[in-house]
Amino acid sequence: MTPHPFSIKLDQTSVVPLNEQLTKALQEEIRHRLQPDDRLPASRILAECLGISRNTVTAAYKRLVDEGWCDARVGSGTCVAEHLPLRERRDPRTGRPPIETAGLPELSERAQLALCAAQFHVQTEEPLAVAAPDYDSLPGKKWTQIVARISKSPWMHNSYCHPGGWGPFRRVLADHLRSARGISCDPEQIIITSGIQQGLALCAQILFNPGDAVAHEDPGFEVHRSTLRYWGLRPAPVPVDAEGLCVEQLSAFPEVRGVLVTPSHQYPLGMLMSRQRREALIRWASAHKAWIIEDDYDNELSYAGLPTTALAAIAEIQSSVVYLGSFSKMIYPGFGLGYLVAPKSAAKAFEGAKLLSDRHESEVHQTILTEFISGGFYDAHVRRLKVLYAKRRNAAIRAIGRFLGDIGHLTIDNQGTHLCFCFEKALDDVHLADYLRREHRLETRALSPCFADAPKEYGLILGFAGFSEVQLENAVEELSRGIRSFLRTSN
């Protein structure tokens, strides 16, 4: 059977090329009207029928053959294929069975760890969410001006970027780190990342071999613990006290090859690592030839004067410190840009790791931040936010004292965008946080999962940066209602 004229309609005025239109139309014919082995009309004839060039028909036929819709048979032209492309196999008309599959391939062992990590709850922007920055002052007029201007000439930065980062951005960041954090480094030591998380992943890959033990603060950010495990490392939990990581307890893990710390603002409890501990940590790292990974996630938001000196600012030991920084707290997390400062000896390896991980960060974003920082707008932005957030923080603290003072207390801190509220009694904070989310539209994070093994404290991590003083007061009042009704229900 050679069915024609086809019911093919081509649109000569369409922007869709004719051979594209024709190929699609022929596929429709094959799918719905033709049988295997049916012969398509000779290209010359179809071209005449449709009033188009023969080349167009030839191109469409060739494509049908390449894609398996048709066979080109010597002597008999183009015929509908005996076996239609596999995705057509389910066609009820033909009823042919699919290719036998011997079962699914298996995922890696690591996939199981990824699967667990995927359960991590990403907060919405309901009150008390930790990461939400301020909506009104962020990102500010200067910011949108720069973004809008750069978006009009993106071809200036549209090619593949150097894996380490865009040169001018790395230079501006080196200057910024020198004045803001006392860190002396060459631009080549800075690797532009998508944020702290990628920085940590790159450290896990470049600094350690699979099976190595890496110490971390207990409690700490649970995703970071999963990260170490995902990259084949053994997390070694070390307790913290009011002065930060209990360095002397590192001796419980003599084989540890590195340590991950948040010295400026311990996550989640909030304290500052004391000078004595910092020196002890550096001595320990030096004696054990171990790496220090300094997670400085909210370094600029210090409410008690200048930010503390970074570990990485201590020149003599820079060789063992990898410093992780981020713009998530100061610009916004959705922007997704951060950096790491590697020791000189390791910078090139980090560059390669970035190339092999995801090639490079968006150069457009780097351009935007370069202008924002070098124009002085970033520093002004930081000062503005510190004033704003300090007020909000105070409002949150006042409200917590008023509404929740009888059932718990805040841990001591003076930095960042969140507070940590600890309950006086053990309490199922994981279910509480779920309940608050569901029934009271409040986004809190449970404290107990931050502990590696048995939790020593129960509480809630509360973000204040993204909400006005009035919102915070209302949210804390609602939180008090929520907690009390949860306590009643669970008793």
Add this chain to the structure above:
Amino acid sequence: MTPHPFSIKLDQTSVVPLNEQLTKALQEEIRHRLQPDDRLPASRILAECLGISRNTVTAAYKRLVDEGWCDARVGSGTCVAEHLPLRERRDPRTGRPPIETAGLPELSERAQLALCAAQFHVQTEEPLAVAAPDYDSLPGKKWTQIVARISKSPWMHNSYCHPGGWGPFRRVLADHLRSARGISCDPEQIIITSGIQQGLALCAQILFNPGDAVAHEDPGFEVHRSTLRYWGLRPAPVPVDAEGLCVEQLSAFPEVRGVLVTPSHQYPLGMLMSRQRREALIRWASAHKAWIIEDDYDNELSYAGLPTTALAAIAEIQSSVVYLGSFSKMIYPGFGLGYLVAPKSAAKAFEGAKLLSDRHESEVHQTILTEFISGGFYDAHVRRLKVLYAKRRNAAIRAIGRFLGDIGHLTIDNQGTHLCFCFEKALDDVHLADYLRREHRLETRALSPCFADAPKEYGLILGFAGFSEVQLENAVEELSRGIRSFLRTSN
């Protein structure tokens, strides 16, 4: 010695908080004028001298103690520390030695592979660079309108994004993939990545265990080979011929657990994988319970009618195919956004891997593309680019025939943004490409490093998409001069 009045000047009108100003000023005093054990004035006295609140002085003193500049001694107030913060140790005045370091910690074994990869040359935008997209039509007026508008309300998308991607973007992409590539998938199967490279890295982590052999096309993209090795896998090179990967040669590696292919446009040679080979590959994967990683890096730029059907479009075997897509060729590489389509059974694990790798992609960028695609602008953009690039491609082919026809030939392809020119004779194309870059300001890539072992071909990979027809003609003429002068010099 209690030196005062200090030469401290505070600016009450400055936006810098007074305690910040004071802390800085005191650090200057300590650095330049005071000696260890010198006592700072009582806070009440200094406050009176400077006309500021005593709390401000107390806060500054506390910070100096926390940071190690001073010691708080019971009975004698605040004194300059015996040991200044470590970064001050090099102060020529004190001449104290730094903490003894026992030597550098070691990098991981993997770091060596990263170091090699870091040598990969990132092209500048000189003529014949492969990735540079068109500067005039890209990204177009609609694009800049959308970006500018979204940049004015980024607080709509400023929080942490779901690691798998922004919901509306995943839905729009699922629709797009259905109509453009015949791929039927749920939005939840799509993981937003920064591009093909991250997609491959995630596959390497989630699909395979360290030590697994993974087949790849030989020649292929050298960075991808390094990527497999970096993630602990054993790359198994399989030759290609005019029909693509020689599937029957996979039997040389019976233990292979997966295969990485570029079926729509083999990189670097350019051919389309034939239907027979596609079916054979699918049968092989099914029989061996192996994964297929489909790298579809430039799928939309097909110049001979419709793009070919994706392997991932074949519903019955979707369970073993992971599809990697990118917007680098259609939007621009600096934008840095791509995606992967995972089998349903693996999607959650990929989500977790993304979380543990770099948490999420920029939600702002996802928002921009969502509007661009769902508004129909993306399809129009693709059609416009195809017309433009087809002309440029023809111009490049003509010029190559005219100026280089006597020393080599182009490989057969009909897609994408680059051409592959092979020399008739063996030739040191790596040094040639360096020479062309240095002496003729031409960005070409050598073909021979694409081969896993001994190169079977020598040539140059030439990008045409980013240059006008006149530029291309001139560049190819310059290329001809460059190659001939290189040949003379090297003989």
